[in-house]
Amino acid sequence: MITKSTTIFINTAIQKCNSLSHIKQIQSHLISTNLFQFSLSFRSKLLELTALSSYGDLSYATLIFSFINHPSTYDWNAIIRGYAQSSNPQIAITHFISMLRASQKPDAVTCSFSLKACARALAKVECHLIHSLVIRSGFMADLLLQTTLVDGYCKVGDFRGAKKVFDEMPKRDVASWNALICGFAQGSFPNEALELFNEMCRMRLKADDVTVLGALSACSQMGAVKEGDKVWCYIMEEKLDMKVIVCNAVIDMYSKCGFVDKAYDVFRNMKCKKNIVTWNTMLMGFAMHGNGVEAIKLLNDIENEGISPDPITYLGVLCACNHAGLVDEGYQLFNSMESKGIVRNVKHYGSIVDLLGRAGRLNEAYEIINSMPISPDIVLWQTLLGACNTFGNIELAEIASQKLAEMGSDSCGDFVLLSNIYATYKKWDDVGRVRKAMNIRDTKKVPGFSYTEVGGVLHKFINGDQNHPSWKDIYRKLDEIMYRIKEHGYVPETRFVLHDIGEEDKEHVLCYHIIKNLRICVDCHAVIKLVSKAYSREIIVRDRARFHRFKEGTCSCRDYW
DNA sequence: TTAGGGTTAG
Numbered sequence: 001m002i003t004k005s006t007t008i009f010i011n012t013a014i015q016k017c018n019s020l021s022h023i024k025q026i027q028s029h030l031i032s033t034n035l036f037q038f039s040l041s042f043r044s045k046l047l048e049l050t051a052l053s054s055y056g057d058l059s060y061a062t063l064i065f066s067f068i069n070h071p072s073t074y075d076w077n078a079i080i081r082g083y084a085q086s087s088n089p090q091i092a093i094t095h096f097i098s099m100l101r102a103s104q105k106p107d108a109v110t111c112s113f114s115l116k117a118c119a120r121a122l123a124k125v126e127c128h129l130i131h132s133l134v135i136r137s138g139f140m141a142d143l144l145l146q147t148t149l150v151d152g153y154c155k156v157g158d159f160r161g162a163k164k165v166f167d168e169m170p171k172r173d174v175a176s177w178n179a180l181i182c183g184f185a186q187g188s189f190p191n192e193a194l195e196l197f198n199e200m201c202r203m204r205l206k207a208d209d210v211t212v213l214g215a216l217s218a219c220s221q222m223g224a225v226k227e228g229d230k231v232w233c234y235i236m237e238e239k240l241d242m243k244v245i246v247c248n249a250v251i252d253m254y255s256k257c258g259f260v261d262k263a264y265d266v267f268r269n270m271k272c273k274k275n276i277v278t279w280n281t282m283l284m285g286f287a288m289h290g291n292g293v294e295a296i297k298l299l300n301d302i303e304n305e306g307i308s309p310d311p312i313t314y315l316g317v318l319c320a321c322n323h324a325g326l327v328d329e330g331y332q333l334f335n336s337m338e339s340k341g342i343v344r345n346v347k348h349y350g351s352i353v354d355l356l357g358r359a360g361r362l363n364e365a366y367e368i369i370n371s372m373p374i375s376p377d378i379v380l381w382q383t384l385l386g387a388c389n390t391f392g393n394i395e396l397a398e399i400a401s402q403k404l405a406e407m408g409s410d411s412c413g414d415f416v417l418l419s420n421i422y423a424t425y426k427k428w429d430d431v432g433r434v435r436k437a438m439n440i441r442d443t444k445k446v447p448g449f450s451y452t453e454v455g456g457v458l459h460k461f462i463n464g465d466q467n468h469p470s471w472k473d474i475y476r477k478l479d480e481i482m483y484r485i486k487e488h489g490y491v492p493e494t495r496f497v498l499h500d501i502g503e504e505d506k507e508h509v510l511c512y513h514i515i516k517n518l519r520i521c522v523d524c525h526a527v528i529k530l531v532s533k534a535y536s537r538e539i540i541v542r543d544r545a546r547f548h549r550f551k552e553g554t555c556s557c558r559d560y561w
Numbered sequence: 562t563t564a565g566g567g568t569t570a571g
Contacts, residue, residue: 045562078562208566279569
């Protein structure tokens with residue numbers, strides 16, 4: 001029998017607990033008074049504190065757990081929940097399986113935590129397993145659990161499964177809609193996400209901040225500015241612009257749709273307080289559009305506002321210098337980071353290598369890689385290789401390729417770049433050697449594709465495909481465009497074609513190649529410039545890294561990208 | 562005592 005005063009004493013101790021040593025003191029008290037094995041409620045609370053609080057320690061929680069003779073459902077839930085939100089969610093799933101093996105019945109909450117673990121560990125099979133367990137246990141009427149299932153299925157990449165659970169839900173609330181909308185948006189199905197959002201609006205269901213975040217993300221991916229405008233109107237009508245997170249997403253949407261001015265309008269007129277993400281998002285917006293000077297100015301504004309820039313701020317401003325060709329400014333900022341207390345990560349190094357590389361300062365870029373205190377990653381070597389390709393540096397290209405091979409990169413692009421450098425110098429034997437290596441390694445080719453959005457519908461084109469319902473008309477139009485830009489002096493850039501083939505064939509390879517999902521290539525860039533002139537049209541192209549705005553035969557990047 | 566959906570990144 002636990003006395004009332006003991007209960008008060010322990011509860012107070014647990015409430016006031018704020019360090020691991022407090023936890024240990026309470027634990028020793030529980031053990032010495034024999035309450036550890038017999039007072040389930042105190043023990044579970046202690047375990048929860050250890051597994052979940054900021055001062056707790058998961059491995060210590062696991063130790064406590066291992067001393068429990070017969071863990072209760074609460075104990076299991078605490079440990080599973082702790083691991084589910086840790087950097088190692090797979091362990092939560094392992095504990096869940098141990099729970100089943102120990103013949104301890106999971107409750108709906110256990111399933112919820114375990115599903116979250118599956119989502120974070122990308123564990124598809126386990127997600128299905130828990131779903132069937134949920135059905136067998138009679139938990140399917142639980143709205144919260146159904147929503148977790150929808151979310152879990154999306155995160156593990158089973159969108160059909162997610163849609164099925166959603167469709168079969170007898171009742172849905174805004175969170176269930178959000179799980180699917182955001183799931184689709186994050187899973188690169190922006191069309192579907194936006195359709196669901198519109199369906200929600202048609203049904204006159206009230207969308208909340210999370211819903212619009214999903215819808216905005218979808219618009220950003222599609223470059224669907226008209227749809228984005230509609231979402232922004234909805235946000236203002238519903239006063240969701242009082243939430244900083246929503247404003248941030250709007251700024252991001254306008255930037256990614258190619259309208260950095262609109263993004264800046266939203267940024268300047270915000271009614272709520274800006275946070276560091278707001279500043280970073282705006283900074284990245286300027287970076288994407290090659291507005292280096294504005295980005296540097298914004299960095300000064302951040303400091304004047306008394307806000308501390310973080311590593312992402314510096315990544316943004318370096319990226320901006322990069323796209324604007326502000327080499328010295330970027331280099332200076334990179335060097336000033338340490339004195340500002342910002343620890344450089346691999347992305348900062350990637351950015352500076354790109355900056356120097358694109359300016360042709362290849363040896364300096366290589367020196368930076370060699371002097372890095374952290375190990376360079378694949379992207380970094382690819383960046384250097386790309387710069388070597390631009391400036392025709394065979395020696396460094398071979399070093400970068402060697403590193404990439406050592407790191408196990410099987411990207412087709414790496415081989416293509418090296419091969420292109422050899423091709424530029426007509427070293428066909430070396431080209432052949434690279435091609436052979438490509439075949440042996442069975443390199444993975446990322447197909448080039450482009451999107452365009454018309455009336456809220458996304459049209460996707462893969463290089464040379466015939467999947468679009470109007471593909472014949474489209475190709476006919478492309479032929480006409482090619483004919484017309486040749487009148488404006490178009491000469492296909494054939495230098496960057498892998499194979500050693502005749503000029504005529506090379507041109508054929510390039511002529512339907514309009515926009516790349518990776519960085520825009522020299523030929524595409526030249527074609528679009530001429531199209532903008534021949535048809536007097538402004539064309540906005542977003543490639544993997546930035547925006548190009550073509551007008552009257554010139555591009556906003558001033559041919560520096 | 563313990564549940565669901567979320568913004569910036571080379």
